[in-house]
Each structure stands twice: as structure tokens, then as C-alpha cells.
Amino acid sequence: MIYIKIYKIKFAILLFLILIANCSNDKYQINGDERYFNTNSVKKLISPYGMILPKINDEFNIPKIEFKGSIGKSLDIRPPILPISLLANSSIKNNGDTIILFFNNNNKNNNIWLDILKILNKKNIPILIKNNVFHFIETGLIEWKENNKSLIKSRHKIIVSFKDKMIFIKIINLCLYYNNLVVTDINRIQFYNVLLFNELNYGLYELYNSDTTKNSIQNVYSFIDIKN
16 A cells, blocks of 8 residues: 555656646747648548448538648747836836836936937947937847747837926837748737837846946936845
């Protein structure tokens, strides 16, 4: 009896580890190959001469379905990501191809436009158009790596505006390409728009997160203190 109990416990632990391993894959593409795409369709049943088949029942027909969505390794199985703000007392609006971050303007953070330019330069994000008067930028093509391959490219417009004692930072997706083909899937467009948004947000925090300037910058920008 003791041996059987120990065996059951070992089997349960092994089964648990297998399930955990299968659920821990966060890659963009599925594992394995796509040979199953070449599987032959159901062939028409040909009965031998003289054999009488039962009557056809439509209830058991296997219909042929043409799937038009992404399949196999082209299917994006990653979970969605959320825009993260490192600014206290701020709000975010995320609507399709546009993200807006807005927070209080205390008349001390007017340099945020120059800070954004520094962050883009530091992260080697190409700038195609820059307008220092109306505070907007159009980026060049930004390359994003998927499974260590540069397949995705996107362009964005970044707008900084000041209104009613508030600062607004808006990021708009201008275009998205996968293998040089235009992507119109709003979920994928939003995914890479949020990626850029989070990069910019963290860049603002990282720019001022030093021992000498941390306290003063938090008083100006009201950054939330993140502890490792």
C-alpha cells in the first residue's frame, strides 16, 4: 500500500511538471513544424462492386472549411500587453492605433519635449519629421524583433501638447509592416504602438532615475518610485 501511494505521488508530481512546462511557452510562434498542413483531405468513399451502402445521413457529413485567418507559425499567440505609466496621478487612453498619456503640468516640466527627443536619440529611433514649434515627431521605420528576426517595422507620430494645466503625450501608429507587407490587424497595430509607448515612458523615468537627481525629478515629474 505504501509503495502504491508513493507511486501515485510521483506520478502526480511528474504530470504537474509536464503541464507547467507546456504552459510556460511565451514565444511568438508555435513549436514544431507545419507538415500537418499537407495532410490529405477526406477522400470520397468508393465501395466495392456489389456492396450496398447505407443511406446518406447529412448529420454526419464532414464539411470542407476554408480558414482565412493566420495559422501555424504565422499565428501570434502572445498575450496582449498593456500601456504602463511611470507618472503619478496620470491617465491613459488606449484606443486602437492611438495612445494618449495626460498628467498635470506644474510649469516645471516644460522640458519634456526635449526629454523625449533625448530618449528617441538614445534608443536609436529614427526621426523622419520633427517640428519644434508644434511639438510633433514622425519616426522613420522602427524594426522590432520577433524570435530574433527583424520582421516587423512600424512608423509612429508622437505629439506633445499643453492644455488647461495638463500635458498630453499622444502616440499614433502610422503604418505597420510584416515581411514588407502592410498589416491591418488592429490587435497587432496596437501591440507595437504600446511597445513604443512603454519604451518612451520608461525612458523618461530612466533618464532621471539617478541618485543625485531622483528626488528633485520626482518633485517635478511626480514619478512613482519603483523598487527592484
